[in-house]
Amino acid sequence: MRIIRMTAAALALGAGPALAAQDTITLGMQLEPPNLDPTGGAAAAIDEVTYANIFEGLTRFAADGAIIPGLARSWDISEDGLTYTFHLAPGVTFHDGTAMDAGDVKFSLDRARAEDSTNAQKALFAGIADVAVIDPLTVRITLSAPDGGFAFKMAWGDAVIVAPESAETNAAAPVGTGPFKLARWVQGDRIELERHPDYWGAAPALSKATFRFISDPNAAFAAMMAGDVDAFPVFPAPETLEQFKADPRFTVIVGSTEGETVLAMNNKQKPLDDVRVRAAVAHAINRQDIIDGAMFGYGTPIGTHFAPHNPDYIDLTGISAYDPEKSKALLKAAGVSDLTLRMALPPPTYARRGGEIIAAQLREIGITTEITNMEWAQWLEQAFRGKDFDLTIVSHTEPMDIGIYARPDYYFQYDDLGFQALLALLDNTSAPEARSGLLKAAQGKIAMDYVNGYLFQLAKTGVANAKIKGLWENAPTQANDLTGVTWEE
Incomplete structure (x- = not known):
């Protein structure tokens, strides 16, 4: 063998400590x-x-x-x-x-x-x-x-x-x-x-x-x-x-994170179980307005759940480009009008500020949002574990975590056999080129299914002595x- x-x-992680x-x-x-x-x-x-x-x-x-x-x-x-x-x-x-x-x-x-x-x-x-x-x-x-x-x-x-x-x-x-x-x-x-x-x-x-x-x-x-x-x-x-x-x-430290910030949608909650309604929500979002208004310009637009600094990333923002007229047409085709959706917002600044901006954008296409600001423990219990929400905003900071979309019981409840098979194949593949192709296919699949509204990659903005x-x-x-x-x- x-x-x-x-x-x-x-x-090696490094030598002994320097005198300070x-x-x-x-x-x-x-x-x-x-x-x-x-x-x-x-x-x-x-x-x-x-x-x-x-x-x-x-x-x-x-x-x-x-x-x-x-x-x-x-x-x-x-x-x-x-x-x-x-x-x-x-x-x-x-x-x-x-x-x-x-x-x-x-x-x-x-x-x-x-x-x-x-x-x-x-x-x-x-x-x-x-x-x-x-x-x-x-x-x-x-x-x-x-x-x-x-x-x-x-x-x-x-x-x-x-x-x-x-x-x-x-x-x-x-x-x-x-x-x-x-x-x-x-x-x-x-x-x-x-x-x-x-x-x-x-x-x-x-x-x-x-x-x-x-x-x-x-x-x-x-x-x-x-x-x-x-x-x-x-x-x-x-x-x-x-x-x-x-x-x-002070030193201002600006870098990248693994944090895909998304407008998560409950894929089993009517009418969000209809891909046309999810697409309507996604096309109502002006990503740059959120980055500028909530993050003061810090953030990279994304169109799928993958970090832009990853070598296998592909830019799919065009799939869900800002197009409110398309949103209205999709809602009409889905037979949906006078829609009210519940938006659960955890404490981070990107969620609270971003939620207000998205609520205004959704109003432009005829969707009303009922915003509930939650403390972290409440969000984990009600939205993450209880799946009791329509929309929520959260940054997924785990490294290369596109595999969460293969879990039907995950909080946004995306259950697609095709995607699950794709990830199973990825898990059983070692060759770098083959893995790269599968990761790109996975990115495209969830973008085309409008599983979530993909907003921006969270920048790491720190301040230090x-x-x-x-x-x-x-x-x-x-x-x-x-x-x-x-x-x-």
Whole structure:
């Protein structure tokens, strides 16, 4: 059997910490995570605190989006693509002092793929047929079919390794293997992390990190200006960025994210179960007006659920181009008039501001919207899990997540056998050119089916003290990775 070997030699995460004048940091976040267990919640804010800081997986995302070693320092892939053998780093312990070994990897993956799993991304593990412990530092994963994206899937926050002794209490008292551990969580205000003294890898430069939750854009601006917050990696008031750019105390960091911002439509809710009605909604949307009005020009128009910076992206904005007269004709053809739709809006600025703009655009084609502003927990319960909505606006920040459209029970309830077959073929394909063709076909399929109104790719607009170095410019996943952050003298 020919073995494909991947090693960590050239992929080290970095040297030891540089000396810095300051070794603590306070970060601002608009949303507080509902819990701190990335294996049991869908909110992006969970990973924004825990990814690479508290919890680690077999593989991980680097700042440039590359897949690099995590707890697995190398892995072998069998010639038939069905077997991945991961070789774990030695001497790894959890924050409670217990050893992390292959048994914990098996426990974590079996738990995530179990029938009663509550993992928000359970589909990541659906292709696993068996997980076997070879020895304490070696685990063999057998797949039911070849999957060229398996190492990518293991880098998600939902695939972190947890211990059986603490897995059930990670939501409030997370115990991981990362360079930081939870010091305190003052709910409604802040989460404090402290450096884990027995971390198995290179020690971070920071000794302490505080995440402060500031939902109001005006308060976020005031906190940055006053120095109460050292950095706000995803700043909620883009209209003030020019002021920060003009102030030498600050650095404005503008990059890209994996966040496809969509006007999600409930595909099983009448009359949105009619593709003509969904198309009418999509053609009523002027994307640039939303980008300018809600995001002050920060954002890239999209016509499908795929990131423009991905090499396999195709520009399909023309399929759902702004055309209100076409919208009116489609509604007439569908026999729909005097339509009122419920729009559930979660807290982020792009949703609240964007929702008001879209409501005005829909009025132009004769659709009335009833807007309900929801807190994050309410949105997750009612819209995401309960599917009780007509329209909602949300940015999907998970990396390359077009596969969610193959899940009939996902919150927008798109159930198309053709698309599901396309994604099944993609999962079983390893050749890069073939995968590229399938990804492009998938993008076209959901665009032509007008599953959602595709708005824009969320820009990563952050503000930081100019002395801070090492914050991610782009966001290949939803994270505030502190492992490389330092202060200049």
